[in-house]
Amino acid sequence: MSHLSIRKVAVLGAGVMGAQIAAHLINAKVPVMLFDLPAQPGPKNAIALKALDHLRKLNPAPLGVSDAAVYIEPANYEDDLDRLNECDLIIEAIAERIDWKHDLYKKIAPAIRSDAIFASNTSGLSINTLAEKLDAELKSRFCGVHFFNPPRYMHLVELIPAQHTRAEILDGLESFLTSTLGKGVVRAKDTPNFIANRVGVFSVLATIKEAEKFELGFDLVDDLTGRRLGRAKSATFRTADVVGLDTLTHVIKTMRDNLADDPFFPIYSEPPVLSALLAQGALGQKSGVGFYKKEGKTIKVLDPQRGAYIDSGARADALVERILKRPPAERFKLLRESTHPQARFLWAIFRDVFHYSALHLEHIADNARELDFAVRWGFGWSEGPFEIWQAAGWRQLAEWVQADIDAGEALSKAPLPAWVFDGPVAAQGGVHTAAGSWSPKTRTFVPRSTLAAYDKQIFRASLNGEGKADPRTEGKTLSENEAVRIWVDARAGQDDIVIVSFKTKMNTISPAVLDGLVQAVELAEQNHRGLVVWQPSSLQAGPFSAGANLEGVMPALMAGGAKKVEPFVAQFQQTMQRMKYAAVPVVPAVAGIALGGGCELAMHGAKRVAHLESYMGLVEAGVGLLPAGGGLKETALRAAATAQRLGQRNLVEFLAKPFEKIALAKVSSSAHEAIEFGYLLPSDTIVFNMHELLATALSEARGLAALGWRAPLPSRAIAVAGRAGIATIKAQLVNMRDGGFISEHDFLIGSRIAEVLCGGAVEMGSLVDEAWLLKLERAAFVELLDMKKTQERIIGMLQTGKPVRN
Structure with missing residues (x-):
């Protein structure tokens, strides 16, 4: 079942999540039916059709190209119920009401094929309770599959088994979600709000509580808790507005209704400021007002003391900025010892989430890895709570957290679990080790999944403390300069393809990069079967290449005029031609932005492998120039x-659209749109999981070589x-x-x-x-x-x- 073939999917519920899940399935070219109630009066599929029309207008776009909405088949429960038997996977995504879900399950269960998987996209309802009304056989094929919003862009999917879910069902679904849809899958236990929302929403509530204690404004808190902490730019309160204050309240209520015995139960109360906003109909971004509101071009923030919106833009104090730039151990020591309210606030919110994560780990996750990945992928943290704790010194931070608990400064009086101080975790200095991640229940370090889907990930998502290979240094280096590294995968039988990776800022292209590319081609032609251009930064959604290094050419331009820059342009063109006509196939592995010269580099490959989230464009017109690395020539x-x-014979007809894209410096919104723009070809390969990009590119290079590659x-x-x-x-x-x-x-x-x-x-x-x-x-x-x-x-x-x- 780990090699489950999902040829068609039904999504039940054409609301925000259901429609966008259907959209992402179509992005992956998985046929999908989108069901909803029959409309009365008018066309029976009017609800689903309206949802499909809305998909085309959403921003960020749920579809790789908006016209792909036509491939989602609208359906209704009255006319099309028997067609559920065409589907290998049925995902229920209706409103978060157990009674409504049970009524729907009763209606559809007889139409579900005997080998199909049935899953609920609930964000926090009990999977076992949802399964109660299903017969024993269908229970064995039922589970929770919680996508995060928006499904195309959020990497996390939580997979939650019910008591009777068969293991092979979970393995097959995890493989599909990982490889076909490109997701990071976390196995969660059937507890309220599962892992990410449980920890993430607690962190929001703790932040609100501590901000109130230290009298910090919402905009100041967002400046403190966003990029400075390695978290999403939208930080805390902007994120709440985007998610929806009503949605946040629903998640809080789920915790309050189901966690009466939780040591942190008092914190699950709806904050007064949130209640006041909801009472006024302020739901956040969807209503145009929440913690923030926009007046003209001005962003204003709520001042709860005055009950009015004021100009936003408060920033962290310079002292706190300096502290946050220190190494982890020193940073936390300074935050804890400082008398500055902003520093004390930051220590408090870290302490609270460390305390909460340690106390609840055993109950909500199989091991610490699942918790850290869930928070990273679901809430945009660059490091999970346990990673941060471990990097800063496990024992010392544990003692400081416990001291605050004993002093009554923490949000709960419950002590840290004994495993924090004694036994294997204390001995290893944290929960993540080369052997695996800590499971309090089994008191072992649990190794990574061995599902075949992960064989395509040469560099799997890693955690601090695991000691995993660094993609910037792993393998055998053939040559290296200040701009590029030329290397091969040193594993047995994998060193036949040369890999070149850039080391410049934003992977920009300089003369040294061009020299490195030529050298890489020469090395590949001598003793290898192909060349792949791949950037380690792609693993963190970084750029393929932002193009030519404009900053680097400015001194020559200022000193001798444009003629002094012409040799660099000529070198760029010659290098692209060298790649195009190499004696071995050159395969660029594109992910993230590929702009200007980065796009031209990709265009000159024998074939391209691109991640879905590839944003490609010949954008030189934006800086007053035109593409001169062969991009216009190739077009x-x-x-x-x-x-x-x-x-x-009318060539203008075939040049009009490419000209418009280039003259207006348009950038594709996906790899699919890059094909429409002409920067990728229909024969190029699109992958959905960024961790599969390198292995797929290597495989494509080997395949071309095996077919007897000859340069055009x-x-x-x-x-x-x-x-x-x-x-x-x-x-x-x-x-x-x-x-x-x-x-x-x-x-x-x-x-x-x-x-x-x-x-x-x-x-x-x-x-x-x-x-x-x-x-x-x-x-x-x-x-x-x-x-x-x-x-x-x-x-x-x-x-x-x-x-x-x-």
Whole structure:
């Protein structure tokens, strides 16, 4: 069952979560039916159809491309119930009412196929209680599968067995969620709110309590508890607004209604400030007002003392900023000993979550790894509670936490569990070790799952203390400079493909990176079967490459003008051509942003492997330039090839859309959209789990080599649109300029892009080679770089990170 084949899925409930779960299934090309109640009057599927229409408008977009909504099949319980037998997996995602869920289960159970899995997407209701009304056989195939919102982007899925769920059902579903949908799966116990919401919402409640104690405003707390602590930028109260204050209240109520014996029970009361907001209909982002509200372009924050919204923007004190930059052990010592209210507040919220996590670990999770991953993936923490504790010195922090408990300063009088101070955890200095993570119930360190789905993850998600391999240094290094590392997987039989990884900021491309790429190609051609370009930062959703290092070219530009930069442009073009025509297949493994030169690098591969969340674009127009690393050349070549394949002579028709994307510096919102933009090809491979990216790219390189890879023959007869094409595109630019949609400099940049894409001032249908197009690219780039307005754009981007429109 770990190799479960899920060919079709039914999602029951077309609300916010149900519709977005269906959307992510379609992103993964899993056929899906979206069920809801039959509408009266009108079309029976009106509720599901309305949800599908809404999917197209949501931001962030739940669909890789909005048009994919047409592949989700709307259905209703009256006309289509028997079609549930077509589905291998049924996910219930209706409102959090046990009685409503039970009524639905009674209706649908007879239609569920005898080998299908049935799961509830409940965020905290008891899985065993939900299973009560099912027959014994269906109980064995029933479990909880809790996606976090929004399902496309949130990595966490909690998998919760009921008492009678068969182990192979859980293994098969975990494999599907991990590999097909790209999720980080955590096994949770059937306790209220499971793991992530249990710990995460407690942390929110503790933060509210401690902020009130130390008299800190909501915006100041958000500045203290966001990026500074390695957590989501939205921190505490902005996150609450985004999630919805009504949703937060529901989760709190679940804890209060079901955890009367919890030592932290008093903290589960709905905070007065939250009650007051809800009474006013302030639900957060969905109602436009919550802890924050927007007035025009100004973000205001609630001042609970005055009952009014005031200008936001409070920041951490400089002293506290300095403390937070210290090493973990020193940081916590300074926070605890400081008399500064902000420092005392930070110590208090850490102490509270350490205390809570230790006390509840045995009851809510199988081991400490599940808790840390749940909080990391569900709430956007860079490190889980136990990781933070362990890195700062397990014994010392434990003693400080217990001292606060004894002094009555903690939120509960319950002492830390005995295992914190005595036995294997104390001896090992924490809960995470190379052997596994601590389980209080079994008093052992539990090793990682051995499901086959994880075999494709060369570097699995790791935790502080595990001693796992560092992807920046793992394997056998073949060569290394300040900009790149060239290496191979040193495991037996895995060293046939060379890997090159960048070491520059944002993986930008400098002359040293280009030198490294050429060297990597040469090493691969000598003794190996292929080359993969892969960035370790992709494991943390980092960039593939932000493009050419503009900051690095500025000294040459300032000293000698644009001509001094031309050698770098020429080197860039030559390197891309070297990769394209290498004697071995070169496979870029793209994840995150691939902009400008990063996008061009990917375009020159033999094949690309891309993570779903790949944001690709030739964006040079945003800094007053045009793509000059072969991106326009490749675009023209692909347009000509498509036209030839379709027997069409009007090349402008195939250049219009690519031109628009490049001239407006548009970036794809997913790998699927990157195919529509032409930066990826339909034959490229899209993966959903970032941890599978490297293994998949290596496999693709091996596959190409095994098929007898030969580099393509150099393109010496590329049909171009010429003067006629340039005139057609410029006519559109004139309208945009005269209508005030673009500036005069935008018009000039667009004109130069059109001239290169169309092959210059030649007749339509003329045949040119790649060198011709590259020369046009290079000349236009240097011309634009010499212009004052372009230089203003570059400097503005470097200084502010935002495009300048002049």
